Amino acid sequence: xxxxxxxxxxxxxxxxxxxxxxxxxxxxxxxxxxxxxxxxxxxxxxxxxxxxxxxxxxxxxxxxxxxxxxxxxxxxxxxxxxxxxxxxxxxxxxxxxxxxxxxxxxxxxxxxxxxxxxxxxxxxxxxxxxxxxxxxxxxxxxxxxxxxx
Numbered sequence: 001x002x003x004x005x006x007x008x009x010x011x012x013x014x015x016x017x018x019x020x021x022x023x024x025x026x027x028x029x030x031x032x033x034x035x036x037x038x039x040x041x042x043x044x045x046x047x048x049x050x051x052x053x054x055x056x057x058x059x060x061x062x063x064x065x066x067x068x069x070x071x072x073x074x075x076x077x078x079x080x081x082x083x084x085x086x087x088x089x090x091x092x093x094x095x096x097x098x099x100x101x102x103x104x105x106x107x108x109x110x111x112x113x114x115x116x117x118x119x120x121x122x123x124x125x126x127x128x129x130x131x132x133x134x135x136x137x138x139x140x141x142x143x144x145x146x147x148x149x
Contacts, residue, residue, distance in 0.1 A: 039142075039146060040141075040142055040144045040145060040146040041139075041141040041142070041145060041146065042145065042146045043091060043145060045141070046091055046093065046112050046139065046141070046145065047093050049139050049141070050093045050095070050110045050112060050119055050139070051093065051095055051110075053137065054095050054108065054110065054121060059108075059121050059123070059134060062134070063123045063130060063132045063134065064130075066134055067123065067130070067132025067133060067134055068132060068133045068134070069131070069132065069133070070133060071120050071122070071133040071135070072084070073085065073113075073120060073135070073136060074090065074111055074120060077089075081111050083113035083115065083116070085113070085115075085116065086113060086115035086116060088113060088114060088115050090111045090112055090113050090114075091111070091112040091114060091145065092109060092110075092111055092112075093109065093110040093111070093112060093119075094108075094109055095108040095109060095110055095121075096108040097109075098125070103127075104125060104126055104127040104129070105125050106123070106124070106125040106126045107122075107123075107124045107125055108121070108122070108123055108124075109121075109122045109124075110122070112139070114143065114144055114145045115143055115144075116143065117138055117139050117140070117141045117142070117143055118135070118136040118137065118138050118139075119135060119136065119137055119138075119139065120133055120134065120135030120136055120137075121133065121134040121135055121137070
């Protein structure tokens with residue numbers, strides 16, 4: 001019985017050791033380091049997270065129930081979307097943009113505020129024509145965006 005308990009204890013310790021090595025190998029094979037994972041998000045990280053949220057939660061299907069006619073959290077300063085709360089330029093994420101040659105084009109756009117890590121979703125077009133906003137939603141990122149290198 002003591003041998004079985006000792007073997008289980010050794011196996012548990014070895015399992016943790018090998019799991020850590022496997023995680024390090026996965027990160028190294030992708031060119032990642034722990035500071036990369038703990039750091040600020042890049043524009044690509046934000047774009048991927050928001051696009052995934054929009055597609056996973058089917059926001060276009062919920063626009064009739066949850067959509068609002070206007071968004072009071074965004075102002076336009078010389079054509080640049082600006083977060084009203086923080087007075088910071090917002091990152092624009094084009095989720096979907098149909099050709100204007102289509103009969104009922106749809107444009108889905110998200111606006112991300114890097115200071116409070118929240119974003120708003122805008123749906124325009126379709127049949128019948130709609131113009132609605134949803135949000136704010138959170139990303140779970142740290143405040144800020146990593147500058148391009």
